[in-house]
Amino acid sequence: MNPREFFVNPADYGLPTRDELVAYRIWDNHFHGFAARNPIEQNEQNNFFVERMGIERSIAQEIGGTLEEPFAPYQHDAEILKILERDKDRLSGRTPIDPGFPDESCAKIEKWIRNGPCIGIKYPGTGKKAVTCSHPNNDPIMRLAAELDVHVYVHTWLKVGGTPRLPGGDNLRSESTPMDVARLAQRFPNVALICGHSGGDWELGVRAVRPFKNVLLEFSGSDPHSGMVEYAIRELGVDRLVWGGHGPSRSYATELGKVLDAEISKADRMKIFGGNLRRICASIFRKKGMKIEL
């Protein structure tokens, strides 16, 4: 089937048409197309849905190594780099690091961002040591991010568990909470941070990062809850929200539904769907000579 072929008109069901989705200029802040045993095949298959749902640009979260092994040579790196170049008009990448190893992390940023194609830093939640993003180890990484004027994405969650049973009590040892992001943001107010997965538990995550204007909140990779985007707008303002698809493991439908549920203006939807992300990406795009239209 042609990805632009539909058998019902979305407008008949109170949904945006594909043309309208395209007009929103959707930038997917959270793309896991290369996170698979067969990353090249998976990415190519997912392009069907990128095209179908009118996604303008995807930001891959694992360029250079994998989330689990960010410093190990990865057999698919060369091929992924070719795809990044081939699809540079619609695909960008962040490179994962591990603050348990600050020197290696900085070296990787030099290689993949200053001297490579990547446009952001990714903090996974799967580091080898019990080091979250609030640990002092992060300071040299953040100083380098500030120098390069590049944003930092932090995977966060608040998994309920532990004794006593509380949100965050079941996090992995190196998995940051939105409270960790808040502590980091306070130390580095000049670095744009993205608090991933809306903190895991959005009602708490939003409040944790609220005082720190350099923190943006990302909607992706969690269940869609009616009212979550409006709540975040009330607490943070619409300029601090970004959208992610988290495909292919999550559905674009799931993630788009979060924003379409909100009764907001088209201009505000455009900010969430891509405008805010473009704003914090603009500097690094221009440094790399890449065209970016805000």
Added chain:
Amino acid sequence: MKPIDRRSFLKSSLAGATAVSLTGQRLLAAQTAAPNVANSSVPGIIDTNVNLFDWPFRALKYRDTKSLVAKLKKHRIIEAWAGSFDALLSKDMNGVNTRLAIECREHGLGFLIPFGSVNLAWPDWEEDVRRCHEIHKMPGLRIYPGYQPFDLDHPGIESLVRMTSERGLILQVVFGMEDPRVYHPIINVGPVTFAPLLKAVESTPNAKVQLLHFSGSAKGDDLSQFMVQANTFMDISRLEGNGAVGRMVGSIAGLPSARVPVERIVFGSHAPYFPVETALLKLIESPLAAQQLRAIMQGNARRLLPRA
């Protein structure tokens, strides 16, 4: 542009959905920009999974029944099968079911179809089955294992399947309400085990049983075996991943799964907890042919619960 019209939609639905066909009317993407929800020639959707009243842990945006009905109708939902959030934690199930019946009648007569609940862990639940059927005239029941303190290996489950079958009722089994990672700390609901339900349905082969908010993951081929039975269905509200609905019915080349025949998939939104837009977009996102869409949107649910 030639959207599905009502006559061909109903004709196809009554005939039942069959294999994937790409020969239906084709509609390319350059649709009209303005919402067209007033156009009566466009077929509506039966939402088999909504809940009324208050979610215990958050004031949901569409918690008021009138606003929920308006929201659903805005998206061309023509009928919604409604359970009650009150059923999760209440002990007075008769009170829960009575309020649900009244609410559906007062705010959605003919639109909201009440699905009462029984709690197998509470005494005299068999009488609640009778009252739901005979007094409230409900077409089915919805159980919430986990929140209601029993799993599907409860000794009453086979009796419940048999009783609902004998009365011609639909039994909806809810496999989850929210991501366990974000439960309120005082809630610790374990996973619902699927295998005992399969056993119960195999011993009552004509039972009408629908899985709600089911992820599609079951041990081995339990799900396929479940769908071999005559009247088993599942909704799409919990299917996750790009093209998940299409993968489930096998409509995506190169991505084999097809574990559930398309004639067993029904629309369910899990509203008002989830945005109704999410489930609707799943139908757009997956590459589904016209006949498949007809089946999922309305035909299969209408076969399960014919209009009175």
